[in-house]
Amino acid sequence: MTTPDSQTFNKDQSTQEQYFTPNLSGRYKWDTVFASFTWLAVGLSVVILAVLLISVVWDGFPRLASDFWGFLTNFPSRKPEQAGLLSALVGTVWVMITVAIFAFPIGVGAGVYLEEFATDNWFTKLIEVNINNLAGVPSIIYGLLGLQLFVRFLEPMTGGRSILSGALTLALLILPIIIVGTREALRAVPDSIRQAGFALGATRWQVIWDQVFPIAIPGILTGTILALSRAIGETAPLITIGALTFISFLPENLQSQFTVLPIQIYNWVSRPQAGFHTNAAAGIIILMVVLLAMNGLAIFLRNKFQKRG
Amino acid sequence: MAVDLPSANSALWQPNRKRSKRVQFIVKSIFALFAIVSIATTAGIVLTLIYETIAFFGEVSIIDYLTDTKWTPLFQSQKFGIIVLISATFLTSGIAIIVALPLGLLSAICLSEYASPEVRKVLKPILEILAGVPSVVYGYFALLFVTPLLQSLFAWFATFPVIGLAVPELEGFNALSAGIVLGIMITPLVASLSEDAIYSVPQSLRDGSYALGATKRETVTRVVLPAALSGIVSSVILAISRAIGETMTVTLAAGQNPRLGLNPFVPVMTMTAFIVQVSLGDTPAGSLAYKTIYAVGMTLFLLTLVLNLFSFWFVRRFREKYE
Numbered sequence: 067m068t069t070p071d072s073q074t075f076n077k078d079q080s081t082q083e084q085y086f087t088p089n090l091s092g093r094y095k096w097d098t099v100f101a102s103f104t105w106l107a108v109g110l111s112v113v114i115l116a117v118l119l120i121s122v123v124w125d126g127f128p129r130l131a132s133d134f135w136g137f138l139t140n141f142p143s144r145k146p147e148q149a150g151l152l153s154a155l156v157g158t159v160w161v162m163i164t165v166a167i168f169a170f171p172i173g174v175g176a177g178v179y180l181e182e183f184a185t186d187n188w189f190t191k192l193i194e195v196n197i198n199n200l201a202g203v204p205s206i207i208y209g210l211l212g213l214q215l216f217v218r219f220l221e222p223m224t225g226g227r228s229i230l231s232g233a234l235t236l237a238l239l240i241l242p243i244i245i246v247g248t249r250e251a252l253r254a255v256p257d258s259i260r261q262a263g264f265a266l267g268a269t270r271w272q273v274i275w276d277q278v279f280p281i282a283i284p285g286i287l288t289g290t291i292l293a294l295s296r297a298i299g300e301t302a303p304l305i306t307i308g309a310l311t312f313i314s315f316l317p318e319n320l321q322s323q324f325t326v327l328p329i330q331i332y333n334w335v336s337r338p339q340a341g342f343h344t345n346a347a348a349g350i351i352i353l354m355v356v357l358l359a360m361n362g363l364a365i366f367l368r369n370k371f372q373k374r375g
Numbered sequence: 376m377a378v379d380l381p382s383a384n385s386a387l388w389q390p391n392r393k394r395s396k397r398v399q400f401i402v403k404s405i406f407a408l409f410a411i412v413s414i415a416t417t418a419g420i421v422l423t424l425i426y427e428t429i430a431f432f433g434e435v436s437i438i439d440y441l442t443d444t445k446w447t448p449l450f451q452s453q454k455f456g457i458i459v460l461i462s463a464t465f466l467t468s469g470i471a472i473i474v475a476l477p478l479g480l481l482s483a484i485c486l487s488e489y490a491s492p493e494v495r496k497v498l499k500p501i502l503e504i505l506a507g508v509p510s511v512v513y514g515y516f517a518l519l520f521v522t523p524l525l526q527s528l529f530a531w532f533a534t535f536p537v538i539g540l541a542v543p544e545l546e547g548f549n550a551l552s553a554g555i556v557l558g559i560m561i562t563p564l565v566a567s568l569s570e571d572a573i574y575s576v577p578q579s580l581r582d583g584s585y586a587l588g589a590t591k592r593e594t595v596t597r598v599v600l601p602a603a604l605s606g607i608v609s610s611v612i613l614a615i616s617r618a619i620g621e622t623m624t625v626t627l628a629a630g631q632n633p634r635l636g637l638n639p640f641v642p643v644m645t646m647t648a649f650i651v652q653v654s655l656g657d658t659p660a661g662s663l664a665y666k667t668i669y670a671v672g673m674t675l676f677l678l679t680l681v682l683n684l685f686s687f688w689f690v691r692r693f694r695e696k697y698e
């Protein structure tokens with residue numbers, strides 16, 4: 067039984083050897099095709115980004131060019147030519163400053179605790195797993211949390227659908243990003259610096275404050291700015307907690323009602339009239355310029371930081 | 376003179392270890408509290424969702440919720456068939472991943488295997504910008520650029536003699552353009568996570584493959600990609616989870632029509648779009664509509680959580696370890 071089997075096997079092998087041709091030119095041809103496809107994919111991403119930016123500028127620039135100052139300083143209006151971004155711009159500034167006031171110290175503090183103080187126990191692990199999971203929670207779910215916790219439960223303090231509620235919601239949303247960024251920045255500081263500090267008799271906190279922070283602060287700031295630039299474009303959680311889409315007054319304090327840039331843009335895009343679509347494009351230009359400026363600052367800080375390290 | 380200085384300094388030097396340690400204890404305690412904020416956030420999310428969802432199921436039977444085929448919570452005859460919203464969410468996310476998988480994976484291969492370091496340095500920030508564009512901007516792009524473009528494309532196809540009859544009409548709101556733009560949105564995520572996985576495959580595997588006479592393409596497709604498969608699969612799952620939770624693009628471009636089925640050419644309503652629709656109206660707390668958004672939120676949360684956990688588990692379980 068086995069003999070014919072092995073014979074056929076041998077025969078197969080010999081035929082294979084006989085017919086084996088390296089066919090290098092054919093394989094190299096497929097190599098070129100494959101490589102071109104990968105370049106095509108990358109090229110397509112670049113082209114899409116370009117088309118996105120160009121189409122927005124094409125639609126929105128005439129609005130900015132005709133009445134730039136009016137667009138920035140007018141309240142929203144029923145007439146697209148008179149509608150402006152004022153309440154949205156001011157609202158965004160208020161919200162972002164409040165977000166930074168809450169998220170920066172809490173995020174950096176939590177990052178320092180996890181990286182410098184915490185021992186490697188179940189509690190630390192729990193927090194780490196938890197932070198990883200939080201990063202994957204859809205932003206609109208944070209909106210539902212904010213609606214229940216800040217808008218309803220803490221209404222006496224936050225004033226309901228207010229700047230404070232929105233800012234706290236966004237602060238929770240970006241906290242994981244700041245914590246992770248802080249930890250990375252702290253990890254980049256060489257241990258020898260800490261050991262030198264301990265050798266001189268400093269406590270752990272003194273070492274962190276006097277030696278580690280001065281080196282890590284550019285990295286921490288980079289992470290924070292990137293996190294804030296994420297918050298500035300967030301729309302869904304703020305709509306969920308009830309930020310208004312049409313608002314014709316400026317906020318007076320943290321308990322005022324508010325709107326922000328992306329919500330104003332959303333409102334304009336969702337209207338049927340073409341005039342509002344132009345306004346939306348113009349608003350997007352403003353939003354993207356702010357975002358690019360923030361990202362540019364973050365990249366600048368990162369490069370400076372890398373050079374020193 | 377020089378000898379005097381240290382002694383003068385040491386007279387001033389008063390070590391106060393007790394005070395330093397007290398300060399350190401206070402700082403450490405406060406920072407530990409800050410770290411607990413993240414746990415409190417998760418607890419808060421889970422508790423609010425559970426609390427309102429239980430209240431919701433007090434009024435609506437869970438069997439109706441899972442089996443009804445109509446979604447009309449704001450009408451007179453209320454029907455709560457979540458399957459309608461889930462089908463729309465899966466439709467847009469499915470289209471998104473059809474776009475993002477080839478685009479993201481090929482980009483990752485290009486960046487890690489073909490691009491020179493200089494080109495990489497230019498391309499990576501471009502992908503990062505693509506990832507940082509706010510979703511409302513993608514919504515604008517989908518509704519006011521991609522949809523008109525596809526509509527004229529469809530109209531052009533319809534002029535063809537035979538196939539023209541089979542070309543459907545594309546409505547102003549549709550799952551197709553929302554899904555395509557959603558795919559563009561999650562492409563950077565697939566690309567950067569897959570690239571990390573591909574990049575971490577050791578060079579010795581590639582060298583071994585070249586030594587056996589394989590070409591670069593053969594090495595990439597038969598050695599590198601299988602070795603990086605766990606990371607690639609997990610990046611794709613994470614991207615799907617991101618697409619499911621995405622809100623503004625689908626709200627703006629896919630429309631607000633709860634409709635069961637997988638037809639990509641008509642308006643549909645995703646889970647996230649429903650939450651936005653209700654939030655924009657004035658819903659008093661405690662009303663059924665208010666509880667409904669929490670029930671939908673709970674469904675969304677569970678879906679993304681399962682996908683995220685599966686993705687983490689998959690990497691840990693199937694990662695190839697090379698030393």
